[in-house]
Amino acid sequence: MTDTTNRVALVTGGSGGIGRAVCERLAREGYTVAVHYAGNKARAQEVADAVTALGAKAALVGGDVAAENEMAAAFDAVESEFGGIDVVVNTAGIMLLAPITTLDLDDLDRMHRTNIRGTFVVSQQAARRLREGGALINFSTSVTRTHFPNYGAYVSSKAAVEGMTLILARELRGKDITVNAVAPGPVATPLFLEGKDQATIDNLAKAAPLERLGTPDDIAEAVAFLAGPARWVNGQVLFANGGLG
Template sequence: MNDHTTTRVALVTGGSGGIGRAVAERLAGDGIAVAVHYAGNRARADETVTAVTSAGGRAIAVSGDVADEHAMSAAFEAVEREFGGIDVVVNTAGVMHLAPIATLDLDELDRMHRTNIRGTFVVSQQAARRVRAGGAIINFSTSVTRLSFPTYGAYAASKGAVEAMTLVLARELRGRDITVNAVAPGPTPTPLFLQGKDQATIDNLAKAAPLERLGAPQDIAEVVAFLAGPARWINGQVLYANGGLV
C-alpha cells in the first residue's frame, strides 16, 4: 500500500452513475485514490472500481444511503481504514422528479428533499468532520437554479438548498485550509437527464448553449478535478459548467 501521507484520497458519492463515474475515473487519473460510493447498484460501482484499477489507479466501493448519517459515517470510516484518511469529498448523488409545482406528487418532493437536501447535509457534515487540511468538499447543484425551466421547480428548490449550505460551510471551515464549492452542470446526457425527454427536447437543449452541444460527464469531471486539486483559491463558489447557457 502506498504511503498514506503522499496519496490524496477522494470519496465520490453516486460514483456508479454517469457524472459520478466520470469524476471517479478523472480523479484517479490525477493519482488520487478513489472510494466509489453507491446506494443500490453494486454491480455498476464495481464496474467503476474495475475501470479505475485496470488503468493503474486505486479504488474501492462503499455503500450507504446518503441521507442515513449512520450509514455514511460507516462509509467514511471504511475509506479511512483503507486509505488512511480523506482529502476530497464529491457529492454527486441526487434524484430528480419533474412536474409543474401545481401537480407534483408531494411524495416525490419528499424523496428529493431526502436525497438532495438531507443527503447533501449528511455528507457535508461527515466531510466537515473528517477532511484533512488541504482538502476540498464539492457538492452538486444544477444550472436550472438560474434557468428556471418549467417543471423543474421542486428539483431546483432542492439544489438551491445545496448551494446555500455549501456557501455557509465554506465560511464555517475558516482556518482549516479546506475549500467548499458547488458545481452546477447544464444539460448533460446522463440517465437522470435523459429520463422522460423526447429527442426534440434534447436537440433544443443542445442548441441552446453558444457551444451548441450538450455537456459530457467528462466535461463536468474536469471542473471537479480542478476544484479537487489546483484550485486552492476558489472557495465558497458555485461554478456553472454549462457551455455558456447562462
C-alpha cells in the same frame, strides 16, 4: 499545484454517469478513489475496476447518503483502508420533474431527502473528516439560473445545496478546506435523458452558445479543478454549462 498522487477521494453516487466520469478523472490524476453506491453494487464494481485499470487504487462503499449512521460507516471504512480522506465529491442526487401545480408531494419528499438531507449529511461528515488541504465538492444545477418550467421542486432542493455549501465554506475558516459546488447544465446522462423526447433534447442542446449537450467528462474536468489545483477557489458555485444562462 496540489500533489494529487497521495490524495484519497470519496465520490458519492460514483456509479452514476457523472459520478463514474469523476471517479475515472480523479484516477487519472493519481487519486485513490472510493466509489460510493446506494443500491447497484455491481455497477459500482465496474467503476472501481475502471479506476484500477487506470493504475489507481479503488474501494467500494455503500449506503444511503441521507442516513447519518450509514455515511459515518462509509467514511470510517475509507479512513480505515487508506488512512484518511482528502476530497469528497457529492454527486448523489435524484431528479423528478413536474409542474409545481401537479407535482406529487411524495416525489418532493424523495428529492428533498436525497438532495438536501443527503448533501447535508455528507457535507457534515466531510467537514469533520477531511484532512488539511482537503476539498468538498457538492452538486447543484444550472437551472437555478435558467428557471426552466417543471424543475421547481428539483431546483428548490439544489438551491438549498448552494446555500449550505457557501455557508459551510465560511464555517470552516482556518482549516484549509475548500467547499464549492458545481452546477452542470444539460449533460447527456441517463438521469437527464429519461422522459424527454428528441425534440426537447435537441432544443436543450442548442440552448448553450456551444450548441451541444455537455458530457460527463466536461463536468469531471470542473470537479478535478476544484479538487486539486484550485486552492484559492472557495465558497463558490461553478456553472459548467457551455455558457447557458
